[in-house]
Amino acid sequence: MSNSSSVEIGKQRAAHQAVDDYINSECKVVGIGSGSTVVYAVERILQRPELKDIIYVPTSFQSKLLIVEGGLTMGSIEQYPDIDVTIDGADEVDSQLNVIKGGGACQFQEKLVAEAAKKFVIIADYRKKSSQLGTEWTKGVPVEVVPIAYKSVMKSIENLSQKPLKSTLRMAINKAGPVVTDNGNFVIDAHFGGIEDPAQLLREMKLLTGVYEVGLFCNMAEIAYFGEADGSVNTLTL
Template sequence: MCSCLQDNQKIGIGSGSTIVYAVDRLAERVSAEGLRVQCVPTSFQARQLVTARALPLTDLEQCPRLDLAIDGADEVDRDRVCIKGGGGCLAQEKIVAAAAQRFVVIADTSKRSQRLGDHWKRGVPIEVLPMAYRTVQLAIEGRHGGTAPLRLAKQKAGPVVTDNGNLLLDWLFPDGDHDWKTLSVQLKMIPGVVETGLFVDMAECVIFGGPDGTEELH
């Protein structure tokens, strides 16, 4: 990741536990090297990370084109297809990643799979409009198999609500090989679907960090 950073860049900052280390390193380089950057967060959590480290904050209205976006992933397959959205920020994460010239994913080695579903067992997150969650749920299960339960909150009664005020389904897809590019389009075409957690043909590279501090580039 560090080799991707340059002076005077506009950078998308992702969400999740792994991104904390990336933001810490970014802040170190900004301080040590006097780098000038502007950061676009993908969630409330990411915004807090950026402001807590006194990094310059902006948004896509002011900076609609980004040089680089850095984010984590819940799982990455051999073709660099990612499942994202375990934290519920998939729509904003995908918008920011799509606005960037380069999209780099950082993750620990446990997120690396030959095919999606090998390790990540919580399905593909799908953000839906609240009024449509049941019709979307039935459409996914009827057309593509598996189940798509509504994601429920753990600390309160009721469903998880995204930063956009929407609900989340987690599609527990059937085992086997899938054409994720086609499936991503088909899922997006269901009325009521806001975005899916399938990131296809988006990651320029994936950097996997091992427990001993080693890095693998994929």
């Protein structure tokens, strides 16, 4: 078995275990996050007929498609502001369950749905584990900004207590111009290296005029499930 195949098996098992541990027929509303591992979570939901009557709230266009194409019942955060559990992926998870998210540019809706949940569960592969945020995920902290403010926000980021190494406007791959989020905004990737105090950095960035959301999820996750390189699953709780 190739390493990539075993990683995928690990991701699948982590997602399936998270669904089995946290989603049952007593749940009324469940948040569905974004990313490659979440595909396996929806796969597991569809394998369990007793979960078909639950309302599922998406965090992105991707998760909306997963819900619709799976024949599940979709709701919105406006309709269902109280969520039993949200399952989502991550770009990096530190030893204190602080998380970087937003590599797929969905951090605003992901955070909205995560904060609405009684329980927030992370599923990822072992490459997303780190002792300190910013050491494994080296693409920067995603910062969603109102388009007209992106240059002023980039300038303001330079004055934070933890100085960034650099900040870049995320550009689209198959389109000339910047990435545009589901909310019509731009994304700045702010590179800090190892982040000493994620919660403090989050507070400082949220105060910057023009910032829509920051891809730092601090003191939110209850547990993280990691698919290991050998296909096994490990969990992290505080």
